[in-house]
Amino acid sequence: MYDSSACGAGNADCLKCPKAVDNLILYASHSRGFHFIVPRCDNNIIMFLLKGEALINSKEYAGVTLHAGEFILQAVGSKYEVLAMTDVECVCYRFSRPESFCEGRYRHIVKDVVPPLIFFPLKICSELNFFLEASKSYLAGEKICRELLQFKQKELAFILWHYYSDYELSMLVHSLSEYTDSFQYFVLKNYDKVKTVEEFAELGGYTATTFRRIFTSVFHQPVYEWMQERRKEGILYELRHTDFTISEICYKYGFESLPHFSNFCKKNFGLSPRSLRKEAGSSSLSAVQSSEPLSV
The missing domain is CATH 1.10.10.60 (Homeodomain-like)
Known part of the structure; x- marks a missing residue:
């Protein structure tokens, strides 16, 4: 039988639900001048910039300006710094291991695809933009339903693997592979x-x-x-x-x-x-x- 106390009308405060977990796909907005320093990433993070411009500085993206409609990945263990050059809106996806990614293609890219010598931000395609825009309103909270998060993680992984080439994904995959098996x-x-x-x-x-x-x-x-x-x-x-x-x-x-x-x-x-x-x-x-x- 359906337990109305578990979710929905029976529980107005979803944060108290036992299924609520830390949100790993988080929407955020910041004013011009927002300055963020990460001395050492404790998770992999993909930053999708929806609006504005941000200056990124890291080993992979040294002094790169991230424009609206672009995204990058910083792998666990890396150091990076962000300065909002304008008011910005973004969605950030944090994860430990790429469980939702296609394992066969992931291994193929690690083994057979040579990444570019200089990494560059990837463009947010229309399908990915639809996912981000449609999700941002309920991804703003610190907690989210565990089952919904799992669905959103799988959907995001599917979009990345379906609409981006091996060469484009190599910048993500090779950064991840340097850390996750070590x-x-x-x-x-x-x-x-x-x-x-x-x-x-x-x-x-x-x-x-x-x-x-x-x-x-x-x-x-x-x-x-x-x-x-x-x-x-x-x-x-x-x-x-x-x-x-x-x-x-x-x-x-x-x-x-x-x-x-x-x-x-x-x-x-x-x-x-x-x-x-x-x-x-x-x-x-x-x-x-x-x-x-x-x-x-």
Whole structure:
């Protein structure tokens, strides 16, 4: 029998539904001057720009202007920066692995198709634009029905694979393949889930000694030092680019008290948490006034 309490009229607040999950296909709009820095992607992300212009800076897209009607992919582990040159509207699709993609064609592109030497934004075709425009009104929320999200993920993957050539898709596929089958991918997806090197090693099924050896050979520094750098990087990013309160950031990163957190920031960044947040507001204003490419 149909359970009216599960959805629809029986549950006015869909966010309380047990099927609600974090939305991975998210619509957003930002004003001119919006400045967004991602020091290290923890997911793959495809950015579809519907309106306006944005300056992108990353290894793959160095100082590239993304125009309305274009999209790019940044793979997990990559670093990128975005500056809205005008008011912008976009849809961003975040995912860990390309499960919805056609596996046979994905492997064919990895093996047989050589990507361009210089990556360029792809044009949003009419079919893809229809999908994005038709979906954006109910993709604006942070939560979405799990079943609907799965349908939308499959539909989006179908459009990409059906309407774009192997050569065009090679820029997406080769970026993804560099990370998703690697030890590096495992590290980047899980480093924020553990507190110690021993926990990290156990999660991957390694002894601590083996994990340290492999990690050093891949990342060229000791694992503990790397984890500490990511911790500092995450704190600085959240202070400068999120709306989380200082208290929320403090306890999220395991500090026992606000004074302890403040001392940590002064020691590592030279400023208190409040001063770092204030400084970020001033730098964003300066970025709006400059049209120079952002540095990565």
